[in-house]
Amino acid sequence: MTPAQWRRQIGAMLRKEIRSEIRSPHGLLTGGLFGLLSVVAIMFAAFNMRLTPTLAAGLLWVIFLFSGVAAIPRSFIGEEENGTADLLRVTANPFSVFWGKSIFNAALTLITAAVLTGLFLVVMNLQVAYPGLMVASVLGGGLALSGAVTLCGALAARAASRQALAGAIALPLVIPVAVWGVTSLRVALGESGYEVGRGAAVGLIAYGVASNAVGPYIYAALWKR
């Protein structure tokens, strides 16, 4: 295929996802509500407490994981459950489908992560020691988290117990993301070890790129029964 054909196919999947989300905003509502409820719960639990950078980073990543893992697997699992997957199988190629959905999931995750991070920082009155590292950590974390859960959704979509399998597959894929995420975020919030924090942020970005590069090949193997 030519680059123009790739752009056309991936663009079509992305437009489809955006239209579906605007007209039936499941992803934003699920992810956003989960995240918002988590922030509110932590706010009440930590009222009058001063959070250390490590604890704050850990709590923020709990929020990311709740919102990300809840919302994203539905993009592939939803196609199977709604019966629309065969329409894609007879008209599209798996790489374009994966990348179109992956770009959408990444955008959704990044928007949710940015909003929840801003809200969390304000509500918990936290100071950011390294703004650049903070941005890299949230962006990298969003990219890595969306890559991991997109892949687990794609892997689990064809299974009989999709939801349960998606959760089980997500565990080993998401743990490295959470470790790197907390490491980079706590340094951004003032913990010592800038080099370690920067390395973790780079790791997140690399993980996000790798999961999106490898994911479609795995998805293509499961594309048709």
Place this chain on the structure above:
Amino acid sequence: MLRGENLGKRFTDRWIFRRVNFELQPGQVLAVVGPNGCGKSTLLGIVAGLIPPTEGRVAMDSEKFGYASLAGELYAELTIAEHLELTADLRCCEPRTTELLSLVGLADSCDAPARTMSSGMRARLKLAIAVQDRPPLLVLDEPGAGLDRQGAAVLGDVVRAQAKGGAVLLATNDPEEVKLATHELEFA
């Protein structure tokens, strides 16, 4: 154009069908007929590459084909026109939206979301999607289910037009649709 060689499909320990052989040449319409549950849809799913056969193989001259199935769903939030736009982009072909909607009688409903469509309208849209890329082979699984008399006439026109240069593999229990066929493959 299409050949099925010794096809068989088993689910767990139950064979749905075995040793099915057929050949389809340009200009032919092959109707797969049989009682409910005999494996007609499964056979068409195998031909479309959606279901792997347990044994045997399918040989096609071209990978390009159009597929429409009663069981297949559409995107509830997308309009009729947006479905055709989506499939055209995914196939990298011309959308032919106006032409196809006129062909299947949906020109007045192009902005209607799929969730508001009747079963007959969905069947017509699936037919439009199947023929959009002018495929040499059409694989139609109970395409007439839910169609009114006008819709059935549209289906007949599409099948006859397709048979002029291409071929059609059709699974049906409708005697009127069987009349469109040049050959039959009967499942017990």
